Structure formats: structure tokens, C-alpha cells
Amino acid sequence: MMTSGLGRFALGRPFPDREHAVCVSLPTVRDLVGYEEKDPRVLETMASGYPRFVRHRRIVQLIDYLDRKSGEDGMTRFLVSDQEACEEAILYCSADQARVIRETGFSSLLVPKGTDQSERVSMFLQHSGIGISSRRAEDVLLREGQIQSAESTTLMDDPAGLVREIIAKAHGPEIFPEDVLLGSSGANAFYALFREASKQAESSGKDLWIRLGWLYLDTIEVMDLLAGETVQIDDPRDCGKVEAIFNEYGPRIAGIVTEFPTNPLMQACDLQRIRSLCEKWNSLLVVDPTMTSPKNAKVSGLADVIVNSLTKYAGCEGDVMMGSLVFPSGSDRGRKLLEGTASRLCPPYRGDLLRMAEQIPLYNDFIENANHSLPHVVSFLEGHSKVKAVYWAYQSSNQGNFEELAGPDRPGCVASFEVDGSFKDFYDNLPMLKSPSFGTRFSLCCPYVYLAHYKLIKSETGLEELKRAGLSPFLCRLSVGTEQPDQIIDAVDEGLRALEQ
Structure with missing residues (x-):
């Protein structure tokens, strides 16, 4: 039976209704602020949450x-x-x-x-x-006699092999299962890769990294921790700025890290042009296509390494964390990182692999369903008087960059938007699961900046930083599930009607 994210859900309710759910309901702005400020009223309701942010x-x-x-x-x-x-x-x-x-x-x-x-x-x-992972903790507790039962999953000999096979096919015919490494999460996959890449680059006298676009919080933090020096380019479509940096610092540039498209503004760079610059200066190109999935965003012909959070789309039932790295055989720069990166990865726990193997067969159909549904929802948002901005992979400001690699009608499940009116009134009245994450079979709305960059909201300098990146504190990131598009639209419309009263 399908789990729907449409409706009203109590504070702290895990979603789905499974022990290891990665989503949790934050139904009002008051709850959202309480979650970020560690209000006991909010935290005591939570038995689980997005695992790297909430202790299961x-x-x-x-x-x-x-x-x-x-x-x-x-x-x-x-x-x-x-x-x-x-x-x-x-x-x-x-x-x-x-x-x-x-x-x-x-x-x-x-x-x-x-x-x-x-x-x-x-x-x-x-x-x-x-x-x-929480599944490892659960199995230890069971072994030690501290709990009486644990989650039951379908046993199979090689769940990792199945996951690698499906993910390799999603990336394209030039990628094979042996090109894929699995990590315990997308964040761990990037951390392991960047540790190895920055170490090798430093030994070659390359100490400058470019962050192209406003990247995910953990990516930013890991790069700041490990890189010798970083340069931030807020708009990934500004190739002129990228070229200017290469012209000034070319021999020092170790590589570029970007998302295609970015989270949450769905901006897509001219990846072919970026690839040419990296080729000229022998710089690594790391690309993360998670927002629309690597099945849609075909980047393996241009990237040296592809980072992907399998928690999204592949783990579409919303209760398993995992990440992957793909090293295309055509990239010598990428392949020389494979062995060292593999030694640094935290491998997925077998219980997580078994659970992923149960749901990853749904991967392709879920993505196709999202590709069909999202344009209907975007059309509604773009035509509504109380929506002042909509961001998705095919937005005109991307100048065809995304379509050039993905082709038509491959938007994935995510569109972000800003309302014209009170964010609180919209958010509190929206009859939909409000939670971190995306890429699930149930629709959800994520108050992205509140959850990822709450500290920036709390200071004038932080708000200025967000403004430079084009990020409104009140941005909503919508992830469409397998509910009918008209049902998703009706739910969003109910939230927007609160702005008209």
C-alpha cells in the first residue's frame, strides 16, 4: 500500500511509519524553529529524524x-x-x-x-x-539482549552487487558495476573522495578548489576543512567568472566541485565548457546530479567523478541512508583516485544494503513517474498569483544547460519556490508532510534554508550571504511523490489560499 505525504501529520511523526525512517514531521514554523534551537518540546517528540542531524x-x-x-x-x-x-x-x-x-x-x-x-x-x-547506522545499533542491541526484535528484511547473497548494477545502468552505458563504490551516505561518499583528492592534489602543488554554485551544507563544510583554499562562485552559470579564475590561478587549481543542477535553486552550469577548462588545466571535475538523479542528468561523459546520494530516488521508500561514487573508465584523473577513496569510505552496513536492495527495483519507475508529474505542478506554481518565483531544472535562466545533457522531459521530482506573502501562513496551512529530504515516493515540502542554514538566518551577515547566493530564507523545496499530480496541486493550493485571506 502506498504511503502518501498529503495530509496533516503530528509533530515528530516519523515518515514512513518504519523504525528507520529518515523523514520526520515539522508541521509549523514554531516547530521548525524549536527543532533548530533544540527546544525540548520538539526534540522529545522525535524518535528518529534525518540520521546525520538527529540521533536515532x-x-x-x-x-x-x-x-x-x-x-x-x-x-x-x-x-x-x-x-x-x-x-x-x-x-x-x-x-x-x-x-x-x-x-x-x-x-x-x-x-x-x-x-x-x-x-x-x-x-x-x-x-x-x-x-x-541505526540498523547496526539495532542489531547490536538485539545481540546483547537489550531489545526483543529487530527489522526483518529479505535476505540475499549480494545486495551490494544489485545496488551497484542498477546505479551503473542509471548513469549510462559507459558505466559498469565495477566503476561504482558505495558509502554509508552521500556525505560520507563525498568526504572520502575529497580527502583522497585533496591529498593527491596537494602533493602535485595544486591547492585551490572551486565551489561552483551554492552547494549542500556538508559539502561546503568538508571542503572548508580539507582544502588548502576555496573560491566560491555563487551562480554556476557564470562561466566568465570561472574562466577568469582559471586564467589567474590555473596551475594551482586542483578541481571544481558542482551540483548539476544545484540544491535548492536547480541551477545548471554549462558543464561542457567547465569540462574543457578542467581538461586545459588538468583539474578534477566532481559532479553531483542527485537533485534530478543520474538517470536524468547524464553527466558521466563529462565528470571525472560522480557523487550521488542514494538516500534520494534509490531509497525512495524513505528509510535507508547510502551514497555512491562513480569513476568513469574514460577519466584518468578520476580513476587514479578510486583505490585510495575506497580505502577511506565507510561501507554501508549489511542491513542497510538489504533494505536498499528491497526498494531499489522501484528506482526507474519512480523517476519516470516524477518526470511526468513535476511539470504539471510547476505549471500550476508558475501561474499562481501568490507564487513569486519557481526554480526547476528547465527554468529559462539555465539557458538550456540542463536539457543539453538530460534531453527533454527529465526534470526529476524537485521544484523550489517562494510565496508572495507570509511564509508562516503558507507553511502552517500546507496539508503536506514538512520534513528534510527529497526523492521519496511520498510528497514532502522542505523549508530548505531553515533546515540547512539556520545559523545564517539568525545574523545580518548571514542574511547578506544568503542574499548574494539568491537564497530566500523562506524558500520551499517541493519533492513530488507518486500521488496524482492533481492531488499534489490541491494540497499546495490549500496552503496558498491562506495567503489570500
Whole structure:
């Protein structure tokens, strides 16, 4: 039976109604602010949430169990994929008071409570994706007799092989399963890649990286942490600015990281032109096509490495985290990173692979359904008097850049928009799941800037930074599911009618 994201959902309700759901309902602006400001009223309703931002209840239970078992007091325990990842966290967070304990299948990182070190480690785990999954925590609790049952999934011999096969086909006929690496999340995939890429680039005297477009928060943070120097170009379509930077710094430029199209403004660069610049200066081109899916945005003929969050589209039932990296055989720059990157990745937990293998067969049909539905919703939004801006892959300001690679009618499931009127009135009255994430079979609306960049909203300098990037604090990112387009439109229309009263 299909789960619909249309309707009104209580604060803190996990979505879907499964133990390891990655979406959680934030139905009002008051709840949204409470979530960001860690209001106990909001946080106490949440047994789960987007995993790198909210500790799943199974992870909380396992931490409590391990603390009781060891008699540990005065230390904050983080559950990390392995000892090497713990050592990375200690190094990058300057956590000189931290201790590492090897557990069975993972490691504990203990940091003094209430310290700056603890806060830094917490943020590092979020951005790098090195924490363990809730399914691993659940299986440990079951093994230790702390819970009575765990999720049941269909067993198969090689779930990773199935995932790699489907993802390789999505990228195009030139990509094969052996070109695909899997990580525990999209963030971890990028972190592992960028650690290896920045290290190799530095050894070659290349220390300057270009962020082309306003990239996802974790990508920004990882680049700031690991890169020697970064240059930010807010509008990825400004090829003139990219060329000017190459003309000035060419030999130093290690590479370009971009999304195609970007999250959340759906801006698409002239990727062929960017590729030519990278070829001229022997710079790496890393492209993330997650917003519309690599099945739609065919970038593997131009990118040296493709980063993709499989939590979206592939994990369309909304309860598994995973990421992939694709290394096209035609790119020597990319291929020389493959082995080193593989050694740095946190591999997906087998329970997550089994769950992904259950739902990834829905991948192609879900994308085709989204490709059909989204244009109807966009047409409604563009024609509504209370909508002042709409952003999607085929927006005219992209000047055909997206269509050149994707072809016609391949927009994926996401359109972002701004309302003309009170954001609060629209948001509070919208009868739809309001949550992080996208690319699910159930429709949802994400208050993107609130969730990804709340700190910027809280300061004048932050608001100026958002303004330069063309980002309204009140931007809504809509992800269409498999409900009928007319039903999705009716739900959005109900929210917009609140602006007319």
C-alpha cells in the first residue's frame, strides 16, 4: 500500500511509519524553529529524524547501554564506523582529550562532556557521515539482549552487487558495476573522495578548489576543512567568472566541485565548457546530479567523478541512508583516485544494503513517474498569483544547460519556490508532510534554508550571504511523490489560499 505525504501529520511523526525512517514531521514554523534551537518540546517528540542531524533512538539506546556497561561517566560517547574514522575525528577536531574503544564491528569515541571538543566532534560526524547506522545499533542491541526484535528484511547473497548494477545502468552505458563504490551516505561518499583528492592534489602543488554554485551544507563544510583554499562562485552559470579564475590561478587549481543542477535553486552550469577548462588545466571535475538523479542528468561523459546520494530516488521508500561514487573508465584523473577513496569510505552496513536492495527495483519507475508529474505542478506554481518565483531544472535562466545533457522531459521530482506573502501562513496551512529530504515516493515540502542554514538566518551577515547566493530564507523545496499530480496541486493550493485571506 502506498504511503502518501498529503495530509496533516503530528509533530515528530516519523515518515514512513518504519523504525528507520529518515523523514520526520515539522508541521509549523514554531516547530521548525524549536527543532533548530533544540527546544525540548520538539526534540522529545522525535524518535528518529534525518540520521546525520538527529540521533536515532536505537543509537541513543546503544550509547546508554554501553555507558552503563562500562560505568563511563563524564564523557560523551559517539558511535563511529571504525577506529581509523575515530582517529580522523580526533585529528580534525583537535580532540586531544578523546579516547577510542574498539567495539565489535564499530568503535566508540569518548570526548569530555560539555566541552568545545564534544561540539566539534558532533559536527564533524554530521559532515563526514562516519557515524554508525541505526540498523547496526539495532542489531547490536538485539545481540546483547537489550531489545526483543529487530527489522526483518529479505535476505540475499549480494545486495551490494544489485545496488551497484542498477546505479551503473542509471548513469549510462559507459558505466559498469565495477566503476561504482558505495558509502554509508552521500556525505560520507563525498568526504572520502575529497580527502583522497585533496591529498593527491596537494602533493602535485595544486591547492585551490572551486565551489561552483551554492552547494549542500556538508559539502561546503568538508571542503572548508580539507582544502588548502576555496573560491566560491555563487551562480554556476557564470562561466566568465570561472574562466577568469582559471586564467589567474590555473596551475594551482586542483578541481571544481558542482551540483548539476544545484540544491535548492536547480541551477545548471554549462558543464561542457567547465569540462574543457578542467581538461586545459588538468583539474578534477566532481559532479553531483542527485537533485534530478543520474538517470536524468547524464553527466558521466563529462565528470571525472560522480557523487550521488542514494538516500534520494534509490531509497525512495524513505528509510535507508547510502551514497555512491562513480569513476568513469574514460577519466584518468578520476580513476587514479578510486583505490585510495575506497580505502577511506565507510561501507554501508549489511542491513542497510538489504533494505536498499528491497526498494531499489522501484528506482526507474519512480523517476519516470516524477518526470511526468513535476511539470504539471510547476505549471500550476508558475501561474499562481501568490507564487513569486519557481526554480526547476528547465527554468529559462539555465539557458538550456540542463536539457543539453538530460534531453527533454527529465526534470526529476524537485521544484523550489517562494510565496508572495507570509511564509508562516503558507507553511502552517500546507496539508503536506514538512520534513528534510527529497526523492521519496511520498510528497514532502522542505523549508530548505531553515533546515540547512539556520545559523545564517539568525545574523545580518548571514542574511547578506544568503542574499548574494539568491537564497530566500523562506524558500520551499517541493519533492513530488507518486500521488496524482492533481492531488499534489490541491494540497499546495490549500496552503496558498491562506495567503489570500
